[in-house]
């Protein structure tokens with residue numbers, strides 16, 4: 001190999017790694033928000049991603065343009081989140097084990113409902129932006145670049161809400177001392193509801209935006225649940241946004257790199273090993289201070 | 291203006307407050323005394339709605355608020371300064387104060403200048419993380435934050451706990467000033483009897499979830515419990 005081809009290969013990995021980092025960050029964001037702010041590990045997060053993809057597919061089949069289909073999917077999954085929160089989750093906020101089981105059950109139910117409603121066949125969605133951007137001799141798919149950009153913008157927007165608005169003050173205060181936040185007049189139950197529904201909407205958005213780059217089947221979200229889960233763990237709970245991104249980078253990046261040398265199966269195994277090591281030695285995340 | 295009648299409060303299966311009758315008038319300061327574990331904090335929680343009443347009534351300015359959740363009681367004017375101060379350590383001093391203003395919704399005019407008038411130290415530390423301040427400064431922040439929502443009554447749970455004596459005196463003076471200037475009603479839970487006596491002579495003594503003595507300083511001075519305290 002000449003120096004040039006080595007350089008070329010490294011650059012190629014860097015570009016792929018960046019794209020995949022932001023796509024994974026998008027998939028993990030809803031899980032991270034719900035876990036980080038209200039302490040619920042939403043095991044149905046993956047199923048909500050799947051649901052977002054199917055809603056998008058259904059809207060496109062009905063003749064809606066892609067942008068509108070995405071909005072409908074986000075609203076649809078948000079509505080599912082609202083119903084679930086109101087009927088079940090809100091009664092169990094202080095019981096992490098119960099919410100884990102509840103959302104696990106929800107995951108099973110949603111997956112079966114998806115099979116009944118949409119069948120088990122693989123669905124595909126044509127990419128709305130089929131061309132590629134030429135960059136230093138590489139061809140970067142336009143649509144994937146757009147999704148990565150949107151994901152980055154979303155991370156930035158959530159950061160702004162979190163650190164620069166009154167609503168952000170309320171939410172950060174709530175995570176630090178719930179009783180006192182309530183005693184100061186905050187409607188804690190309503191705020192929890194909003195956060196859970198926002199998490200569901202983010203899952204729906206991830207599913208909708210990723211749908212053109214996936215083969216959609218009723219279990220496609222599971223892969224993303226597993227990956228998102230490790231992103232959140234590697235990233236750490238407290239460091240919501242930076243952590244999500246850093247976690248996505250480690251998981252996505254290592255998968256890209258190892259994937260380049262061996263099969264995806266081995267890549268996935270290495271990621272799992274990595275996550276187990278992290279869990280063992282840094283249960284609050286690699287990047288969390290203290 | 292704030293009263294409890296036959297109030298029972300507890301945690302799960304355990305009842306801690308066994309039927310308390312309690313009343314404080316507008317502009318009055320009442321001291322709530324009692325040793326550790328006697329139910330002072332639980333009584334405060336029954337008044338502010340952190341814990342639901344098992345039976346009995348809580349009335350604020352003629353309105354029965356027994357079944358209101360805590361955030362609505364707060365919006366009606368009951369402000370609590372919890373034991374251990376309850377500041378948000380990772381928010382700045384300014385964000386803590388702002389939270390006091392905005393948490394209950396509404397478009398309240400900021401009282402930041404007035405609050406800083408009472409506690410100039412807070413004004414010098416607005417950008418600092420609240421958790422990095424001393425215990426006394428945090429207590430000032432907790433009190434200042436509660437004032438931001440224009441409350442009618444302050445419930446203070448052991449404000450002197452873990453705070454340097456000089457600052458305890460200062461805080462007592464400021465509480466007296468708030469009471470005088472704003473006709474603020476104050477219920478203060480304390481084990482620091484001199485601090486309470488510097489603020490009021492109207493005291494209640496709580497023992498195992500029941501009121502065992504009530505009256506002014508001289509009335510209760512010769513009760514057994516009082517002797518125990520004053521000996522400390």
Ligand SMILES: Nc1ncnc2c1ncn2[C@@H]1O[C@H](COP(=O)(O)OP(=O)(O)O)[C@@H](O)[C@H]1O
Nearest residue numbers: 301304306324325326327328329330331332333
């Ligand atoms: N969260 C709780 N769950 C169960 N019991 C509690 C809880 N908090 C306090 N208690 C019990 O209630 C009683 C009164 O406690 P508390 O009101 O905190 O007393 P004080 O404030 O006077 O020290 C104690 O016996 C204590 O063990």
Ligand SMILES: [Mg+2]
Nearest residue numbers: 330331332373
């Ligand atoms: Mg107490």
